[in-house]
Amino acid sequence: MDIDLMLKVYPFFLEAAWVTIQLSVLTAILGLICGTAGAAARLSRFALVRFIGAAYVSVFRGTPALIQLFILYFGGPQIGIQLDAFEAGVIGLGINAGAYMTETIRGAIISIDNGQREAARTLGLSQWQAVYRIILPQAARLMVRPLGVNLNMLIKATALVAAISVIELTYTAQRYIGSTYKPFEMFLLAGVLYMVIIYVVGRGVAWLDRKVQIN
Amino acid sequence: MTDNPEFVQIRHAQKSFGKLEVLKDISLNVARGQIVAIIGPSGSGKSTLLRAINDLDPLTGGEVWLDGVQVNKTLPHRQYEAHINAMRQQVGMVFQHFNLFPHMTARENVTMAPKMLKGLSNDEADKLAEEQLEKVGMLDRMEYYPSRLSGGQKQRVAIARALAMKPKLMLFDEATSALDPELVDEVNQVMKKLAEEHMTMIIVTHEMDFAASVCDRVLFMDQGVVVEEGPPDVVFRNPSKDRTREFLRKHLAGAK
Numbered sequence A: 001m002d003i004d005l006m007l008k009v010y011p012f013f014l015e016a017a018w019v020t021i022q023l024s025v026l027t028a029i030l031g032l033i034c035g036t037a038g039a040a041a042r043l044s045r046f047a048l049v050r051f052i053g054a055a056y057v058s059v060f061r062g063t064p065a066l067i068q069l070f071i072l073y074f075g076g077p078q079i080g081i082q083l084d085a086f087e088a089g090v091i092g093l094g095i096n097a098g099a100y101m102t103e104t105i106r107g108a109i110i111s112i113d114n115g116q117r118e119a120a121r122t123l124g125l126s127q128w129q130a131v132y133r134i135i136l137p138q139a140a141r142l143m144v145r146p147l148g149v150n151l152n153m154l155i156k157a158t159a160l161v162a163a164i165s166v167i168e169l170t171y172t173a174q175r176y177i178g179s180t181y182k183p184f185e186m187f188l189l190a191g192v193l194y195m196v197i198i199y200v201v202g203r204g205v206a207w208l209d210r211k212v213q214i215n
Numbered sequence B: 001m002t003d004n005p006e007f008v009q010i011r012h013a014q015k016s017f018g019k020l021e022v023l024k025d026i027s028l029n030v031a032r033g034q035i036v037a038i039i040g041p042s043g044s045g046k047s048t049l050l051r052a053i054n055d056l057d058p059l060t061g062g063e064v065w066l067d068g069v070q071v072n073k074t075l076p077h078r079q080y081e082a083h084i085n086a087m088r089q090q091v092g093m094v095f096q097h098f099n100l101f102p103h104m105t106a107r108e109n110v111t112m113a114p115k116m117l118k119g120l121s122n123d124e125a126d127k128l129a130e131e132q133l134e135k136v137g138m139l140d141r142m143e144y145y146p147s148r149l150s151g152g153q154k155q156r157v158a159i160a161r162a163l164a165m166k167p168k169l170m171l172f173d174e175a176t177s178a179l180d181p182e183l184v185d186e187v188n189q190v191m192k193k194l195a196e197e198h199m200t201m202i203i204v205t206h207e208m209d210f211a212a213s214v215c216d217r218v219l220f221m222d223q224g225v226v227v228e229e230g231p232p233d234v235v236f237r238n239p240s241k242d243r244t245r246e247f248l249r250k251h252l253a254g255a256k
């Protein structure tokens, strides 16, 4: 194993890791927005809105994220959507992650006992007041862990955007292999950096999960 | 205190869940300050009737009136929501499984709705919480989360929570059925206290002794109809209907 080479190139990998982090953060934010909207749609009073929510989930969970990225980035210009690779990566992965988060958020909400809603409504709270004061605070606590799993998957999924040449970790590894012919070292370096990111995020999620529990 | 004999009025209540008819033309008046017990076998429609009063289970036919206002009147969705929320503020409800808010302390459980709906300040709300929790003997557990309370304590906090809205009417749906036997009495004591204060109450219960000791009137329901009603000593000691007699015999035998 060529340790010297690894030490020489790692600053470039750190820069690439920073791009991966940016991608992950933006994707997570967009995913949460889409997931919240999706869950709200899935739980709507209106059948049509519920249908739209369900269709969103099955389309984006039912096709490879890579195909979704390709359609957006390569197919987009054909229908008038011009995005640079980074934008396409964030939007494509964000919408994809949102489909998974929709189910996570919805799952947490429907697991709250209906007696909670009834107790709130009997006191005179409106449907919306019951949701944001009683149901969501309880559901939010249940969501932390499973959303952490979504986040873990999403970070790993950012590797896909190498395929549309966003210069993040995986793409950088591939590029250095082209000039060094050392795939083992380069992918190992990328892998280690992914692991560090995921480990830190995992600890953060575990901390948050402990912090929000009621005692 | 029975100045208004038609304080709560149920007129020809009818309720179906799909094809299953659960309430069949039930009419009932409760005077202000009166305490009515509803007894009957499982599935007879007791909970459904109680929950129809504050529209948790909307009737499919008939009317519910409270203090001269129709609860289940026909209005466009938005107006109906505003109307029903206002009505529900006047009706306290206590559930078999307490349904306390687990993410709030006893104090917060009590103050949440008055703060949100009546705009009480923090000070006013805290005073109210002390007052209500004192009444149910839970002042010393004010800062406890429900997970650290016993069943009887939870139910007493739930009663305080309902009372904090200063309701005109209290509904109890088997408030002691989920409790260990030794915890039943502390909840019954609280309900007795409310009775002494002339709170209007409708109580669904399986506890015949308790019903006999606090209620002015007992309703025996079976299969969606009121089979028999009257003062407790008549209904319990000298029922006129065979079905009531049979239920009481079975129930009292089962209780032993």
Ligand SMILES: Nc1ncnc2c1ncn2[C@@H]1O[C@H](COP(=O)(O)OP(=O)(O)OP(=O)(O)O)[C@@H](O)[C@H]1O
Pocket: B017, B020, B022, B040, B041, B042, B043, B044, B045, B046, B047, B048, B049
């Ligand atoms: N949401 C619902 N959907 C369908 N059927 C229901 C629903 N709620 C109640 N029922 C049915 O209505 C009937 C009456 O139920 P209800 O809960 O009012 O009985 P109950 O007298 O309170 O019985 P228990 O003593 O067991 O509490 C039962 O047959 C029950 O299965």
Ligand SMILES: [Mg+2]
Pocket: B046, B047, B048, B173, B174
């Ligand atoms: Mg019942």
